[in-house]
Amino acid sequence: MLKRLAKCIREYKLPSIIAPITIMLEVAMEVIIPILMAELIDNGIQGNGGAGDMPYVLKIGIILIVCCVLSMLFGIISGRCAAKASTGFAKNVRHDMYYNIQNFSFKSIDKFSTSSLVTRLTTDVSNLQNTYQMLIRIAFRSPAIFVFSLVMAFKVNASLSLVFLCIIPILALGLLYIMGNAHPIFRRVFKTYDKLNNVVQENLRGIRVVKSYVRADYEIEKFEDVSGDIYKKFSRAEKLVAINAPLMQSCMYGSMLLVAWFGSKLIVSSTMTQGELLSMITYSMQILSSLMMLSMNIVMISISRASAERIYEVLAEETDLTNPENPVFVVEDGSIQFEKVCFSYGKKGAGLCLDNIDLKINSGETVGIIGGTGSAKSTLISMIPRLYDVQSGSVKVGGKDVREYDITALRNEVAIVLQKNELFSGTIKENLRWGNENATDEEIIHACKLAQADGFITSFPKGYDTYIEQGGSNVSGGQKQRLCIARALLKNPKILILDDSTSAVDTATDASIRKAFAEEIPGTTKLIIAQRISSVQFADKIIVLDNGKINAVGTHEELLAGNEIYREVYLSQQKGGNEK
Ligand SMILES: Nc1ncnc2c1ncn2[C@@H]1O[C@H](COP(=O)(O)OP(=O)(O)O)[C@@H](O)[C@H]1O
Ligand SMILES: [Mg+2]
Incomplete structure (x- = not known):
């Protein structure tokens, strides 16, 4: 399935590659900044025997500004490329689907309902587009930030970084649970979307019949039914996904507390500088926010997996009416x-x-x-x-x-x-x-x-x-x-x-x-x-x-x-x- 979908990237390969690369560079800049900050505090402001070393502060300050500008620049480039790649990808997916639908035999047409095809061409493709955009940006960004920051945190203070290693397994378990359960629910949600489209389409096509039979009330009831069904299924799915936020937050603030607690003890016993604690806290923020992003990505992927499957079904539908090897082009007569x-x-x-x-x-x-x-x-x-x-x-x-x-x-x-x-x-x-x-x-x-x-x-x-x-x-x-x-x-x-x-x-x-x-x-x-x-x-x-x-x-x-x-x-x- 992924292979077939990847085929739709086609002419948008270049932006699809540039986007993650520039994201990585942006991350690199963001990781360097806390190091420079620590430098600035420990060797600049507190340097020179506590009196401060102004030229050094200026030098580091300028480097800091350059890093910030670069980081912003890379961010903009990757954002643009990702937008271009994902919209282009969606365009190609839609194009391929439409082409294949035109080739459908009557048998295939019987198999997919019109309304389902419409949902697949619109809602499902949009889902896929959003996920793709996220995949080539944030999906690179968060693991990169995570790895960089974790490495840097260990460098600054290894024992303090052990806090993160305790938090991660708890998070992973929670995410696995959400992922496993979200996919089937979302598949059902999309099926109900098909039904909603079907009701609306049928009603609009036959609006004259509906009116002449005075069936408007019945039609409204039918609509309310499906719409209520979507509401129920969607709220179930969203409830599941909503577990994600409190789980993340408690892990995040828990580890911040621990870092601050142990950190302050270390400073008191003079095994850590103030600058180091500051960058430690910055790293822990980065680690946790990247984990938060990652978990949202994972949830989004499990949602769009349902969409991707539905799209693939259309793309993979092969017409059973094919031209023979050496077709005859002339029909002799009308017998x-x-x-x-x-x-x-x-x-x-x-x-x-x-x-x-x-x-x-x-x-x-x-x-x-x-x-x-x-x-x-x-x-x-x-x-x-x-x-x-x-x-x-x-x-x-x-x-x-x-x-x-x-x-x-x-x-x-x-x-x-x-x-x-x-x-x-x-x-x-x-x-x-x-x-x-x-x-x-x-x-x-x-x-x-x-x-x-x-x-x-x-x-x-x-x-x-x-x-x-x-x-x-x-x-x-x-x-x-x-x-x-x-x-x-x-x-x-x-x-x-x-x-x-x-x-x-x-x-x-x-x-x-x-x-x-x-x-x-x-x-x-x-x-x-x-x-x-x-x-x-x-x-x-x-x-x-x-x-x-x-x-x-x-x-x-x-x-x-x-x-x-x-x-x-x-x-x-x-x-x-x-x-x-
Ligand atoms: N696309 C279809 N899918 C499944 N069954 C069908 C389809 N079209 C027709 N049928 C069934 O085939 C039978 C013959 O239908 P049809 O050839 O349309 O009859 P007629 O044109 O003589 O009224 C009917 O029982 C009908 O329910
Ligand atoms: Mg007939």
């Missing part, structure tokens, strides 16, 4: 063949979603697919552009297994209008160019005419430059569907799949779309999933799906005569139609 295809969303054996599907569709055919909700219609067609890989069997497009194709080449030839279609913020034209970046205005208008979208687009005051709000909230459901069809048509695909894409379009417009397809793109294989029999009635063949199995294949007349399910659906829709 489709399913051979004994089995598929399930869950783990192997956990109930098949597609059960032994055999199917043959010729290039240029129009095929209707009918079946109740949950009968795996959407699943069936998602095999064709290889959104998921089959569990067993094979799907062939243009005579070759879809796994032999370059994925981009395959998906360029198989245009699919998903059931949950999406438009993005931007103008209509920009949205349509998703289908084909280089489409000319004429091509765009032509595709929209085929999809029966030209009419309503030109009726907008701004026409094709009308701005689509996030999620397409300013066009009607039927208009959105037609825009999505036009977007797919612009790909000029060999296979066009419409997954319930005209459900919100009125029957007359639906018929016009079908007519336009038959006349204008006869060579394209068209798969149409529909709820309305009238949408598929004229197809070359109609597939009836039931519970992941093919129940029957045939033309409208054949099915009406010989298939129970089809006849039932037909009759129920006829009845509804007559009653209107």
